[in-house]
Amino acid sequence: MNKQSMFHQLALIEEKVGGLYEEIGHLKNAMLELMEENKNLLIENQHLRERLQQRETELEKKEKRQSSGVKAKKDKKKRAVVGEGYDNLARLYQEGFHICNVHYGSLRTDGDCLFCLAFLNKQG
Known part of the structure; x- marks a missing residue:
């Protein structure tokens, strides 16, 4: 060489x-x-x-x-469960997964999904 x-x-x-x-x-x-x-x-x-x-x-x-009584306790428990569910869905969305009914569970590759954001912003 x-x-x-x-x-x-x-x-x-x-x-x-x-x-x-x-x-x-x-x-x-x-x-x-x-x-x-x-x-x-x-x-x-x-x-x-x-x-x-x-x-x-x-x-x-x-x-x-x-109000007080049984009905108030049931509503509080229901709201706590819904809040926890929304929190879990928000966490999944932040981790990069779809939470909308159109693409639920699939990986988000194109940035934010309007369906997912609409679902997250929905008032319960």
Whole structure:
């Protein structure tokens, strides 16, 4: 193998390594963006849970003022179960799965689904 051939091979290897470094840089940036988005979503989720808890407390107070007895307890239990179900569906949606009746359970690949969002925003 002559010197020119060795130099040419070395230049090709250097080019490939440079491409790999560039690709690693892009992956690193994408990973940082995902980590930041995940952190923001965790914070937002915590705020929503706090707000939900606050709203449930307000509804409980209002319910106690309006009526007491067996019916009030049944409604409270039903609302707690519905709230937990919606929370689970919201978690599944945040993990990247469809929760709408059109594509339920399949992986979301094209961003947000209007059917899923409409379902989540529906007032129970």
